[in-house]
Amino acid sequence: MGRIVLNRDRCKACYLCVDACPKKVLGADNQVNALGYYPVKVNNVEECIGCAMCARVCPDIAIEKVYR
């Protein structure tokens, strides 16, 4: 069981984290953020294993913390 701290207003919607997540936890939000992008959102947190792959590939440090 894992958990991420996502700052949705830092996300620029490159979705590299969506591809990196082995459990397909992440997807695109349908609400724009402060920057005008459709940021990622956590779809099914119960699947998250806290591997931090998403945080490692995020070029914008939008995923600020990962817990396991």
Added chain:
Amino acid sequence: MKREKQLLKGNYAIAQAAIEAGCQSYFGYPITPQSEIGEYLSTKMPELGRAYVAAESEVAAINMVLGAGSTGVKAMTSSSSCAVALMQEGLSFIAGDEIPCVLVSVMRGGPGLGYIYPSQGDYYQATKGGGNGDYKIVTYAPASVQECVDLTYKCFYVSQKYRTPVCLLADGMIGQTMEPAVIGEYPYEEIDQSDWALDGAKDREPRFIASIEREQESLRKRVVKIFEKYNKILENENIFEKYETEGAKLVITAFGSIARIAKAAVKLARKNGLKVGLFRPVMLNPFPEKLVAEIAQKVDGILDIELNCGQMLQDIKASIANCASTIPVKFYGRPAGVMMTVEEIYKQIENVYKEIVEKKYGTACI
């Protein structure tokens, strides 16, 4: 270091004075007529545990100075003419960054490669600069080996006090001349640089030294702040020499090496009854406009003498125009190559004196 008078070459005097001033880092590339400075420091600096780097180019040298200066140490480079030309970009950045450093520029004749003969052809380069943007390089011009020492000290002090690049503008003649001089102790207080210099963000906010300003208003403010500094420097750090200007009808303006020869010609003129004086700005930038204007209001004419085609001349003329004086400004110059003799200058003084002063009053009245 012995503090008594010794026979010294200008370039060595500058180099040793830099050491006495506490110069921690020197970066340079050889070019005549200033190579002795780098040669001297290549041995002395490592002996003292200080930095000497033979840079791969003057472009690199000035940027090494930028890096060294950003840590707050006293940093210096020395070069000449076509190679100082290569440093202009770096100097613009250093001025914008407000980094203290000293540039010793020992002029040779130009344009282009020119040659190593004495010249003052780089007055424009030093005081107007080739770098981009609104900035000045504070400039002092020595006229003797003793002044090479004293002004090197002054350059380090002013650069550190005001966080600005300062240029010691010598020429081949001063750099190569040997004459008695004393290397005294560095006479200025040490200026603490710890409130801005980079040394790693330990127990404080990180610091960023740069010329980039993305906001319109902060860019404007930065330039205004820099120019306020130049006003303070002119007010507090100006150096000049006035010789026999009281009661003079004609004043000679000259700087650096040629001012010495002009002074001898002024002495000769005084001996022959001509009311002639000399004004020698030692600080060339910011230019002491008010001093020139004051003189202009008391004399009938000015004769500007330079080893170039008339560069400081433009600042003299501008100073006079600004005070609404209409006195004639004559020019006697010679581009790179052959030094003027006392007799040659005296002859010019005599001619200009006849034309301006005697025509005005008639010879009987003088």
Added chain:
Amino acid sequence: MEQLVYKKPDSIKDDFKISFCPGCDHGTAVKLVAEVLDELGVREKTIGIASVGCSVFSYDFFNLDIVEAPHGRSMAVATGVKRSKPDKIVFTYQGDGDLASIGLAETIHAMTRGEKVTAICINNTTYGMTGGQAGPTTLIGQVTTTTTSGRKAELSGYPLKISEILKEVDGTAYVARVTLDSPAAIMNAKKCIKKAFEAQIKGLGTGFIEILSTCPTNWKMTPQEAHARVRGEMSEVFKPGVYKDKVSEAL
């Protein structure tokens, strides 16, 4: 009990702003540098050199002392800093245009002197900040705003192989070319960046890292397509790997 397994590195400011385009590898690269500085425990004695190009905005995110260098002059500025303060950790963060075109002389000579600094070079085969012109590393056939029908060798020469050149320079102690196109590649890149800093810390010489990086905006690709290009044609010309490693030899 919940465990923290990842957090923003301390060498990135709390109020940081990443000024790069969406999906650009620059962001990942600076994050890795910050993570390495954190892990080596040297943040408080590090001085970074920001160069001209997309990397100039280092001060928006690095929680470090930074000095800006004129275009191409970062390694000269780094030399000045390190020689004046030998106990500091000094690194440059430059693009390929900055390091390998306008600044090639400063780069090679600083490394020839074996300056105890670390140079990070982002190779994205283009001038990113000015809008995607051809640079020293632009691939043959690559379309840019100044090679509109593709780079032709007979007109504009060949891409410069930076790591291959710098491994031959005697003063370098560590030279590696890495990519950031997958989580595994990112982990490997971080390991290499750490070695490049260790080369400096151990006084062995210059550490150099060339990062094959994406420029989705100017390549006109999605971040995913851009990573595929890094894995494909870019890696064919610029072969990733460790080119020199005096750090491991010294152990």
